[in-house]
Amino acid sequence: MMAAGRERLAARLNACSAKGRLALVVYITCGYPSPEATVQVCRALAAVGVDAIELGVPFSDPLADGPTIQRSSALALRHGVTVRTCLEMARQVRAEVGPEVGVLFMSYWNPLFQYGFERFLQDAAASGADGFILPDMPLEELCALVPLAEAEGLAIVPLLAPNTPLERARLVRHMAPPFVYVTTRLGVTGARADLPQALRQVLAMLRPVVEAPLAVGFGISRREHVRALWGYADAAVVGSALLDRLGSGGDPAEAAAAFCRELLDGCTKA
Amino acid sequence: MSIRETSRVRPSLFGAAGWPYPDEHGRYGPYGGRYVPEALYPALVELEEAFSEAVEDPAFRQELQALLETYAGRPTPIYRTQRLSSSGAQLWLKREDLLHTGAHKINNALGQGLLAKRMGKKRLVAETGAGQHGVATATVAALLGMECVVYMGSVDMRRQEPNVRRMRLLGAEVRPVETGSATLKEAVSEAIRDWLSNLGSTHYLLGSALGPHPYPWIVREFQAVIGREARAQFLQRVGALPTAVVACVGGGSNAIGLFHAFLSDAVELVGVEAGGRGVKTGKHAARFSDPERGRVGVLHGCYSYVLQDQDGQIMNTHSVSAGLDYPAVGPEHAYLREIGRAQYTYVTDEEAIAALKELARLEGIICALESAHAVAAALRLAASMGRDEHVLVGLSGRGDKDLETLSAAAEGQ
Numbered sequence: 001m002m003a004a005g006r007e008r009l010a011a012r013l014n015a016c017s018a019k020g021r022l023a024l025v026v027y028i029t030c031g032y033p034s035p036e037a038t039v040q041v042c043r044a045l046a047a048v049g050v051d052a053i054e055l056g057v058p059f060s061d062p063l064a065d066g067p068t069i070q071r072s073s074a075l076a077l078r079h080g081v082t083v084r085t086c087l088e089m090a091r092q093v094r095a096e097v098g099p100e101v102g103v104l105f106m107s108y109w110n111p112l113f114q115y116g117f118e119r120f121l122q123d124a125a126a127s128g129a130d131g132f133i134l135p136d137m138p139l140e141e142l143c144a145l146v147p148l149a150e151a152e153g154l155a156i157v158p159l160l161a162p163n164t165p166l167e168r169a170r171l172v173r174h175m176a177p178p179f180v181y182v183t184t185r186l187g188v189t190g191a192r193a194d195l196p197q198a199l200r201q202v203l204a205m206l207r208p209v210v211e212a213p214l215a216v217g218f219g220i221s222r223r224e225h226v227r228a229l230w231g232y233a234d235a236a237v238v239g240s241a242l243l244d245r246l247g248s249g250g251d252p253a254e255a256a257a258a259f260c261r262e263l264l265d266g267c268t269k270a
Numbered sequence: 271m272s273i274r275e276t277s278r279v280r281p282s283l284f285g286a287a288g289w290p291y292p293d294e295h296g297r298y299g300p301y302g303g304r305y306v307p308e309a310l311y312p313a314l315v316e317l318e319e320a321f322s323e324a325v326e327d328p329a330f331r332q333e334l335q336a337l338l339e340t341y342a343g344r345p346t347p348i349y350r351t352q353r354l355s356s357s358g359a360q361l362w363l364k365r366e367d368l369l370h371t372g373a374h375k376i377n378n379a380l381g382q383g384l385l386a387k388r389m390g391k392k393r394l395v396a397e398t399g400a401g402q403h404g405v406a407t408a409t410v411a412a413l414l415g416m417e418c419v420v421y422m423g424s425v426d427m428r429r430q431e432p433n434v435r436r437m438r439l440l441g442a443e444v445r446p447v448e449t450g451s452a453t454l455k456e457a458v459s460e461a462i463r464d465w466l467s468n469l470g471s472t473h474y475l476l477g478s479a480l481g482p483h484p485y486p487w488i489v490r491e492f493q494a495v496i497g498r499e500a501r502a503q504f505l506q507r508v509g510a511l512p513t514a515v516v517a518c519v520g521g522g523s524n525a526i527g528l529f530h531a532f533l534s535d536a537v538e539l540v541g542v543e544a545g546g547r548g549v550k551t552g553k554h555a556a557r558f559s560d561p562e563r564g565r566v567g568v569l570h571g572c573y574s575y576v577l578q579d580q581d582g583q584i585m586n587t588h589s590v591s592a593g594l595d596y597p598a599v600g601p602e603h604a605y606l607r608e609i610g611r612a613q614y615t616y617v618t619d620e621e622a623i624a625a626l627k628e629l630a631r632l633e634g635i636i637c638a639l640e641s642a643h644a645v646a647a648a649l650r651l652a653a654s655m656g657r658d659e660h661v662l663v664g665l666s667g668r669g670d671k672d673l674e675t676l677s678a679a680a681e682g683q
Contacts, residue, residue, distance in 0.1 A: 060450065060583040061459055061569060064307035064466075070449060082581045109305055110568045114582030136305045136568070161309035163469065168312075186309045187467035 005130030006155035009102045009178035012051050013213045013234060022229060022267040023051040023179075025215055026260065027106060027239030028246065029069060030055050030086040031076035037252040042093040044253035045101075048260050051235070052102025054133060055093065057086045059108040064135045066190030068240035072247065083107075083115040087123045094128030102178075104157060105132040117145075121152040131155030133181060139171040146175055157181055160210070162202045169209050179213040179235060182206060184220065191221035191241040195228055203232045226266030238263055289533055291602065296483025297573075299608060301601035304482040306571040310462070313469050318484040320389045325491065330384065337380050338495065341413070342370045344377075346496075348503045348662070353632040359513065359655035361648060363665040364500045364528065367637055373667030374496060374524045375406035375477055381492035383410035386473035393417040393472040397461040399426055399454035399520070400593035400640060401433025402667050403477030408442035410475075418442035421460040423452040426592045429678075433671050451586035454520075454596045458570050478521025479600035482571030486526075486600050493527025500662060501531040508660060514538035514651055517664035518643040519614065520555070520593050522600035524666040529612060538613070541603060542647040544589030545616035553588035556616040557599045558607060569598040590619035590675060591639035593667075617643040623679055625649060626669060638667035639675065 016023040026045060030038050042053055058076035062069055086105070094103055105124055112120045112134075124132065131154045134142065142158055149156050156175040160182045172180050182203065185196050203214055216229055217237025226236045238260075245255040291298040296318075304314055324330040338344040346365045355361040366374035379396075386394060394411050396418070398404030404420040411418030420437055424446040427434050437444050447456045458481070465474035479489040497515075504511060515532055517525035519541040529539045546554030557564040557575040567576040569584055577585040577597040589595040606612035617625075622639055625646035630636045637645065641664070648663040655661070669676075 061455065063459055063462055063570070066463075074449070077583060108568075110576070110578070110584070111582035113567060114565070114578065114580070135307055136571070138304055138306065138311055139308070141303075141305075159308045161307070161312075163309055163312045165312060183309065186469050188463050 004153035005125070006176065006178045008099070009052060009130050009155055012100060012102050013179055016051060017234060020269060022226060022233065023215070023235035024260065024264055024267050025052040025054065025102070025235050025237045026050050026242050027054040027056055027237065029058055029072035029076050029243060030089050031058065031079045031081035032072040032243060033075065033247045033252055035079050035081060035085065037246070038089050039092045039096055040253040041246065041256045043096040044257040045260055046097035048257045049264050050101065050260050052104060053093065053097070054104045054106040054239070055086060055090055057083055057105060057107035057111055059111055062108060064188055066188040066240060068191070068243050069189050072243045083111050083120065087127050090124065090127040090129050103129045105129055107132065107134060108136050109134055118148060121148055121154055125152040125154055129154065131157055131178065133157045133159065135159055139168065143171060143174045159183060160206060162186060162198065166205060166209050169206055172210050172212065177212050179215045180210050181215050181217060181237060183218040184216055185218055187218070189218055189240050191244060192219035195219065195225055200232045223262050223266035226263055230269060236263070236267065291605065292483055292487050296487070298602045298605035301574050301604040302483055302486060303573045304571055305568045305573065306482045307466065309469070310466055310482070313465070314482055314484065321385060321484060321488050324385050324388055330388065334381055334384055337384070338377065342376045342380060343368060344495065345499045345503070348500055348507065351633050354629060355649055355652045357653070358657070359652035359659040359661045360657065361652055362504070362512065362660060362662045363635070364496060364662060366496060366524065366664065366666050367635070367641065367668035371402070371406045371409050372670065373402040373406065373638065374493060374527065375403040376409065377495055377527070378477065378489050378492040378523060379403070379406035379410040379475060382473065382475045382488065383414050383416070386416070386475065387414050389473065391416070391471060391473040393419070393468065394475045395419045395421070395461050395464045395472055396475045396477060397454065397457035398422050398477065399457065399595055400591065400638065401426070401430040401437070401671060402593060402638070404442070404444070405433050405436050405440070407475050407477070408437040408440035411442060412440045419464065420444050421447050421457040421464070423447050423454060423457050425452040426454065426457070429675050430592055430671050431674060453587070453592065455584065455587070462570065478523040479526045479602060480521040480570065480572055480574070480598060486572070486602055489523050490526045490530060490602065493523050494530045496524065496527040496664065497529060497531030500528060504662065510660070511535050511537050512660040512662040513655060514540055515662045516540045516542060516644050516648040516651065518542045518594060518640050518666060519599060519603060520544070520596050520640065522603045524664050526600060526602055528664040529606070533611065539606065539611065540647060540651065541612055541614040542643045543599070543614060543616040544591060544594035544643060545618040545621070546588040546590070548618055549616065554616070555587040555589045555594050555596060557597070558614040559616045572598065572601055574601045574604045575599050590622060590679060591643065593638070593640040594643065615647055617646040619679070621646045623676065626676070635665070636669040637665050638669045639672045641666045
């Protein structure tokens with residue numbers, strides 16, 4: 001069955017590759033630094049040419065996240081952001097960014113489980129989202145969610161780590177993902193000075209196994225990091241470094257646009 | 271989240287033979303599992319394999335047994351109270367408080383420490399609430415010559431200050447955790463994040479029967495020595511089994527360790543959660559007794575009962591005892607409750623403090639505030655029974671660490 005969200009995301013990544021550039025995927029926490037900022041930030045991100053936006057559903061105990069996303073999540077929760085709010089934000093974001101930009105949800109399992117996962121998928125599809133990423137859901141369990149996701153036309157974007165055995169990485173084929181999210185390192189999210197040495201080797205080994213474009217994230221915070229992925233990855237994912245700029249006190253939309261222009265420059269071969 | 275079929279019985283160190291949980295998916299009925307970031311998954315598989323091998327290795331079992339006897343001080347006695355509970359059922363205490371480091375936590379710390387050494391790890395990280403598990407881990411790290419980092423909520427560091435000093439004296443680094451409620455929940459998150467960032471060198475020595483598979487299984491196996499000993503001692507001293515076995519339940523490691531040997535006996539199993547300031551106030555850690563806030567969900571990689579709000583955000587808990595101050599309960603307890611094999615009740619801060627004082631005055635035993643919850647519930651239960659009946663209580667730890675908290679509670683009244 002054709003999944004509409006999957007097709008949209010795949011088309012966007014293909015278009016980037018046809019233009020000879022890396023795709024830029026960014027993560028923001030819904031409601032950070034304020035609930036009003038989210039839609040404005042996304043409008044700015046789309047305007048500068050960001051390819052896909054991950055809308056993070058805040059969770060009280062984000063196990064895979066470093067200090068930046070822990071803080072952004074805690075603040076969003078203090079602002080009263082819920083799954084329902086995030087769905088409404090997604091609807092507004094879709095209206096603002098148009099049909100071409102990818103919109104995905106990123107959420108730990110518990111908030112979606114409490115909301116009711118099937119209900120969430122229906123509402124996410126209705127909001128215009130293309131798919132979802134569940135950072136604490138193991139690949140085996142994700143495979144079991146494929147029929148539910150397909151029924152709503154939503155893409156599942158699985159996460160792989162540098163220590164994922166290749167045999168296990170093969171499981172992502174069951175999801176026919178528009179892209180696979182590969183983490184640069186063992187550890188949590190957060191901006192870092194350098195990319196690990198072994199990353200290119202990891203990507204080269206994964207590529208023939210997963211049969212989907214590779215998006216690389218965790219610790220990517222500069223134009224040079226993005227540029228270093230050239231020839232090895234298909235997309236760069238930037239989260240914490242963007243949130244650091246959103247939260248720095250200036251106009252969040254302007255800060256986001258300025259930073260992503262810089263990153264997009266890194267996406268095009270120098 | 272369906273109940274899965276079970277394919278084989280796992281090897282057991284001290285546990286009940288024939289109990290088929292966890293199943294091959296790491297579940298106890300629907301509970302348990304491994305809801306973790308992908309990078310942890312291979313590490314959990316490696317740990318599961320290493321543990322399965324170790325359990326079957328006579329040399330490993332011997333080394334652990336020798337340390338439990340000569341270093342930790344096993345077996346611990348069962349003691350029949352003389353003046354406490356002078357009417358109603360006879361009360362027996364399984365004296366884990368007499369162990370080296372002062373609580374049952376050393377059983378599991380020694381087991382996992384040896385396992386970590388066997389896996390070639392050089393560094394141990396742990397979380398701690400009351401500090402008892404942190405002290406046990408720091409002790410084992412010193413014994414085995416390993417580096418040790420203990421994560422502890424800054425609130426807990428203040429209320430369990432003597433244990434912070436003990437850990438530092440033992441050579442461990444105690445890292446304060448300031449996020450959220452700054453108690454056990456956040457300490458677990460930070461310890462997992464540290465492990466995730468240092469998988470090659472580090473073993474995460476989780477102290478309770480919670481978290482992702484295989485931890486609830488490993489911790490149960492290392493704690494099952496409590497129940498196995500107690501059951502044999504009971505048969506020898508009394509010539510019969512107790513009517514009921516009672517233990518406090520935070521994550522639930524001492525309770526699962528005590529219960530397991532009695533699973534196939536006609537013995538009531540009673541777990542006692544922290545009622546804090548009363549279940550209606552919302553300031554408690556009674557996951558099973560508050561249907562509004564205690565619902566199934568996922569925290570720290572495990573599907574079980576979790577205190578949470580309507581949106582699935584994990585709630586801050588309250589208990590006078592730092593060791594019970596955790597919003598999720600171990601998955602095997604959730605299953606034992608579901609199948610009706612164990613019952614769970616709660617005891618408030620006030621009742622626990624009263625039981626601690628009564629045990630001190632009438633028996634000369636100062637127990638931990640955690641264990642005092644079990645004592646309070648056992649007293650309640652014993653009062654409804656005849657003199658020819660027996661109640662066995664898990665006295666999981668000693669109370670030296672709680673003197674400060676007790677004085678503060680007395681001033682607050």
